[in-house]
Amino acid sequence: MNLEDEVRYLILGLQREGNRQIAQVLAPAAVTPSQAEAISLLAEHEVLSLRDLGALLVCESGDSPSRLIDRLVDRGLVQKEISTLDRRSLSLTLTSKGVDIYRNVIEPAEVGIRKAIREALSQEEINQLHELLMRFAGVTNSSGALNARRERQST
Amino acid sequence: MNLEDEVRYLILGLQREGNRQIAQVLAPAAVTPSQAEAISLLAEHEVLSLRDLGALLVCESGDSPSRLIDRLVDRGLVQKEISTLDRRSLSLTLTSKGVDIYRNVIEPAEVGIRKAIREALSQEEINQLHELLMRFAGVTNSSGALNARRERQST
DNA sequence: TGAAAATAGATGACACGACATACATTACAC
DNA sequence: GTGTAATGTATGTCGTGTCATCTATTTTCA
Numbered sequence: 001m002n003l004e005d006e007v008r009y010l011i012l013g014l015q016r017e018g019n020r021q022i023a024q025v026l027a028p029a030a031v032t033p034s035q036a037e038a039i040s041l042l043a044e045h046e047v048l049s050l051r052d053l054g055a056l057l058v059c060e061s062g063d064s065p066s067r068l069i070d071r072l073v074d075r076g077l078v079q080k081e082i083s084t085l086d087r088r089s090l091s092l093t094l095t096s097k098g099v100d101i102y103r104n105v106i107e108p109a110e111v112g113i114r115k116a117i118r119e120a121l122s123q124e125e126i127n128q129l130h131e132l133l134m135r136f137a138g139v140t141n142s143s144g145a146l147n148a149r150r151e152r153q154s155t
Numbered sequence: 156m157n158l159e160d161e162v163r164y165l166i167l168g169l170q171r172e173g174n175r176q177i178a179q180v181l182a183p184a185a186v187t188p189s190q191a192e193a194i195s196l197l198a199e200h201e202v203l204s205l206r207d208l209g210a211l212l213v214c215e216s217g218d219s220p221s222r223l224i225d226r227l228v229d230r231g232l233v234q235k236e237i238s239t240l241d242r243r244s245l246s247l248t249l250t251s252k253g254v255d256i257y258r259n260v261i262e263p264a265e266v267g268i269r270k271a272i273r274e275a276l277s278q279e280e281i282n283q284l285h286e287l288l289m290r291f292a293g294v295t296n297s298s299g300a301l302n303a304r305r306e307r308q309s310t
Numbered sequence: 311t312g313a314a315a316a317t318a319g320a321t322g323a324c325a326c327g328a329c330a331t332a333c334a335t336t337a338c339a340c
Numbered sequence: 341g342t343g344t345a346a347t348g349t350a351t352g353t354c355g356t357g358t359c360a361t362c363t364a365t366t367t368t369c370a
Contacts, residue, residue, distance in 0.1 A: 001304065003285050005271040008173065010288040011303055012161050017297035018163065020216065022203035026159045032325065051348060058164045060327065061175065066350055071325080088335045088348040111365075114159040118295040122286070129287045132280055133165040139275040142172035146164055149156065176330075185356065208319060215357065219319055223356075243318040243365045316367065326357080337346070 022113065029105040032077075036106045038068055039077065043102045045152075049089045056152065058145040068144045077101055130134045177268065184260040186228075189214045191261045193223055194232065197249045198257045200307075204244045211307065213300040232256055 001009075014020050022033045031039070034057075042048060048056070050064040057065060069092060072078040077098035083089040094102065121129065137143040158166075177188045186194070189212075196211050197203060198201065203211070205219040212220060212310060227233040232253035238244040249257065276299040 001301075002269065003281050004272040005265070006301065007272065007281060007285050007288060008268065010168050010285070010292050010298070011166055011173065013213045013297045013299075013301060014166050014288065014292050014295065016213070016216070016357085017292075017295060018166065021295075023358080030224055034326065049348075058168045058171070061171070061329095063328070064349055065327095068326080070350095083348095086336070086348080090349075103177070110160070113163065114157065116295070117159040117162065120291055125290065126158050126162060128283065129291065130162050130165070132276070132284045132287065133162060133169065133236050135280065136275055136284065137169050137172075140169065140172060140176075140271070142168045144168075146156075146161065146168060171327085177330080189356065204318075216359095218358070220357095221320055225320095226355075238318095241318080241366070245319075311368105313370090314366100314368085318365080319363085321362075322360085324358090326355105328354090328356105330352085332351080333349085335347080335349100338344080340342090340344105 021116075022109065023110065024136045026105065030100055031101060031105060034068055035072060036109065038065065039094065039098060039102050039106055040074065040110065042078065042092060043099065043106075046093065048092050049083065050092065051089070052089075053092060055148045056145055062144070072098070177264065180267065181260065181266045184256055186256060186260060189223055190227060191264065193220065193227065194257050194261055195265065197247060198254065198261075199234065199300075201248065203247050204238065205247065207242070207307075208247060210303045211300055217227065217299070226291060227253070 019033050022036070026033065026036055037057055037059050038053060041053060045052075045056075050066060050069060053069070054060065054064045056060050058070065069078055069080065073080050076095055079093050079095050081091045081093075083091050117126065134143070137146070174188050177191070181188065181191055192212055192214050196208060200207075200211075205221060205224060208224070209215065209217050209219045215223065224233055225234065228235050231250055234248050234250050236246045236248075238246050272281065285289060289298070292301070
């Protein structure tokens with residue numbers, strides 16, 4: 001297999017295996033990796049509309065993540081209110097139960113993931129990998145959500 | 156956001172966007188990226204059991220991809236026979252229609268993807284990225300299927 | 311040999327993820 | 341101001357992906 005195919009499948013494989021490992025860590029709290037990403041963003045930004053959240057989520061294309069959020073609302077982790085400024089728009093916030101899950105489960109899991117990455121690669125390798133992935137993602141239009149996160153620092 | 160998180164989300168984002176773009180190229184033939192991976196492996200290996208195919212697929216964990224294949228059987232692209240040596244096992248092969256789809260749609264798509272990657276990154280960058288991803292995947296247990304492919308060269 | 315373990319695959323359940331479509335609300339153009 | 345376009349969200353559909361469980365067949369080994 002040529003290098004281009006290998007790179008492509010390595011990215012796929014790393015995403016899949018990473019997702020499985022993260023899912024395992026989150027499983028005791030019955031939270032999925034995608035749900036954790038949404039909760040984490042809500043913990044950082046306090047209030048978001050579905051559309052804004054969708055723009056920040058890497059795990060889903062811009063499409064508004066109605067159903068992802070609905071499940072969190074059903075479980076009492078997220079509160080969903082109609083915005084008073086624009087009745088089309090939703091104001092999403094974490095409930096106290098959502099904040100608990102974030103603090104006790106998701107944040108520790110994120111810390112653990114970072115640690116695992118630092119143990120897998122040297123700081124120098126992480127820097128190089130980051131730079132190459134940024135270039136690759138930039139050229140292939142894959143960094144939309146990450147760019148949106150940089151432009152929209154917190155709340 | 157720190158570098159570890161960025162690397163993690165860049166890999167996720169690249170996988171997602173890559174998948175969307177490949178899906179678009181394959182859409183006219185109503186073939187999904189996962190189906191294309193399976194067909195491509197069958198084109199290379201002539202005959203595979205479900206289990207062997209599962210071991211070579213990056214897109215699914217080792218779990219036998221019964222349903223992925225069932226859809227291809229339903230569409231007449233793959234033939235599924237009970238092995239005579241071991242009646243538990245299946246012998247999967249491409250039908251002539253499956254070979255056609257491979258030659259006319261999937262193989263050209265794969266060539267296009269490789270070209271797109273070479274246009275996104277320099278040869279030197281591809282080499283570096285490949286090396287770093289190999290290290291990362293090796294340490295994190297993410298290269299199972301790719302290793303299996305190397306050990307099982309063609310038929 | 312014959313019971314237990316291992317293996318190959320099928321299937322149910324659940325949550326994505328992408329796309330298309332539908333609906334309500336707001337913005338805009340004139 | 342009103343008709344029209346744009347926007348925010350909901351929902352249907354389809355194909356994954358993952359895990360758990362089930363059945364049929366083969367291996368193992370006491």
